[in-house]
Amino acid sequence: MRISEGVEWGLHCAVLLAVLPPDAALPTGRLAEYHGVPAAYLAKHLQAMSRAGLLDSVPGPRGGYRLARLAGEISVLDVVEAVDGSTPAFRCTEIRRRGPSAVAAREYRVPCSIHQVMDRADAAWRFELAKTSIADLVAMVAQNASPVALRKGAQWFQEIFG
Amino acid sequence: MRISEGVEWGLHCAVLLAVLPPDAALPTGRLAEYHGVPAAYLAKHLQAMSRAGLLDSVPGPRGGYRLARLAGEISVLDVVEAVDGSTPAFRCTEIRRRGPSAVAAREYRVPCSIHQVMDRADAAWRFELAKTSIADLVAMVAQNASPVALRKGAQWFQEIFG
DNA sequence: GTCCCTATACTCGGATAGCAAGTGTCCGAGTATAGGCGG
DNA sequence: CCGCCTATACTCGGACACTTGCTATCCGAGTATAGGGAC
Numbered sequence: 001m002r003i004s005e006g007v008e009w010g011l012h013c014a015v016l017l018a019v020l021p022p023d024a025a026l027p028t029g030r031l032a033e034y035h036g037v038p039a040a041y042l043a044k045h046l047q048a049m050s051r052a053g054l055l056d057s058v059p060g061p062r063g064g065y066r067l068a069r070l071a072g073e074i075s076v077l078d079v080v081e082a083v084d085g086s087t088p089a090f091r092c093t094e095i096r097r098r099g100p101s102a103v104a105a106r107e108y109r110v111p112c113s114i115h116q117v118m119d120r121a122d123a124a125w126r127f128e129l130a131k132t133s134i135a136d137l138v139a140m141v142a143q144n145a146s147p148v149a150l151r152k153g154a155q156w157f158q159e160i161f162g
Numbered sequence: 163m164r165i166s167e168g169v170e171w172g173l174h175c176a177v178l179l180a181v182l183p184p185d186a187a188l189p190t191g192r193l194a195e196y197h198g199v200p201a202a203y204l205a206k207h208l209q210a211m212s213r214a215g216l217l218d219s220v221p222g223p224r225g226g227y228r229l230a231r232l233a234g235e236i237s238v239l240d241v242v243e244a245v246d247g248s249t250p251a252f253r254c255t256e257i258r259r260r261g262p263s264a265v266a267a268r269e270y271r272v273p274c275s276i277h278q279v280m281d282r283a284d285a286a287w288r289f290e291l292a293k294t295s296i297a298d299l300v301a302m303v304a305q306n307a308s309p310v311a312l313r314k315g316a317q318w319f320q321e322i323f324g
Numbered sequence: 325g326t327c328c329c330t331a332t333a334c335t336c337g338g339a340t341a342g343c344a345a346g347t348g349t350c351c352g353a354g355t356a357t358a359g360g361c362g363g
Numbered sequence: 364c365c366g367c368c369t370a371t372a373c374t375c376g377g378a379c380a381c382t383t384g385c386t387a388t389c390c391g392a393g394t395a396t397a398g399g400g401a402c
Contacts, residue, residue, distance in 0.1 A: 002253075002345085036261040060394040063394080063395075084163050107308035107311060116302070118291075120290055125287040152262060189375085208375090221356075223372065
């Protein structure tokens with residue numbers, strides 16, 4: 001099992017967009033430059049987040065992406081599902097219905113026991129991710145990150161927006 | 163994100179092996195026949211479970227696999243990690259250390275905030291899976307499954323072990 | 325000086341190759357069994 | 364009749380192709396801007 005690398009990028013971008021000046025936008029190239037990742041590929045994930053309604057896209061010069069909602073109204077789970085898809089990690093293929101112990105379809109009223117357990121774990125995972133918002137992440141970064149790094153980030157913003 | 167299909171097979175096999183007569187073993191071919199899956203590929207996953215110490219393999223005629231521990235002492239998580247690997251689903255590539263806001267390595271004392279959140283969710287997922295044992299699954303199946311299917315399963319056993 | 329128009333340059337968006345990992349399969353090494361042989 | 368030996372057949376174990384999906388990249392459609400010209 002493995003989570004797409006784009007999820008990490010999407011979350012970092014969301015955090016950066018959350019501290020943007022109001023009504024400002026940041027294009028793909030800038031976001032890629034800040035995070036040191038290939039712009040062409042990052043674009044793919046930003047488009048996915050835009051399609052999911054997490055980001056608003058602004059075309060033309062001075063355009064780019066910005067958060068579509070308040071940072072407190074976007075959960076980590078939202079980003080994960082936008083980039084990585086929302087299909088559950090475990091998919092029951094109903095193998096209990098095959099082989100010598102198979103019976104008529106109407107006999108299978110309750111879901112497969114294994115399916116139930118996996119779904120419960122999946123729900124716990126999603127619940128944890130839904131608890132944290134992008135605003136929470138911003139607060140965590142502000143508290144945990146090195147002051148030097150924060151100042152360098154602020155300086156980078158200054159150079160762009162003047 | 164996606165869990166290997168072999169995990170489902172491994173869990174179903176573990177449940178079947180849990181209701182085996184003591185000191186009996188079931189070969190790959192029989193397990194594949196019962197679940198209606200290709201034997202050659204199932205073998206791969208059974209080997210992984212054997213390597214992980216969950217199954218004991220018995221070579222030669224009348225050989226096969228059997229549980230290496232009591233069914234109550236094997237968790238669903240054990241099987242998942244044996245088949246699918248135990249590396250966390252999310253892997254932080256430390257992109258915060260790249261780009262214009264990068265600072266000296268010693269400045270990064272605490273883990274990346276995003277990494278923390280993802281790890282917390284991963285732990286919740288693993289915790290849920292660790293709570294349930296193969297014995298629990300057996301109990302769930304015994305209670306939920308159709309009586310007809312259970313009888314057909316018992317009959318299948320009868321034909322093999324006489 | 326002000327307004328309008330046009331050309332420009334920059335943005336997103338989707339369609340297109342490359343690669344790693346999961347999926348599926350095969351054959352060889354090793355062993356308990358069953359049958360035959362000798363005592 | 365009993366014990367031993369040998370050949371057999373069945374098992375696991377790891378090495379070898381194939382397919383799906385993630386990774387990476389490019390070029391085209393659309394738009395706000397900036398500059399120039401007319402009034």
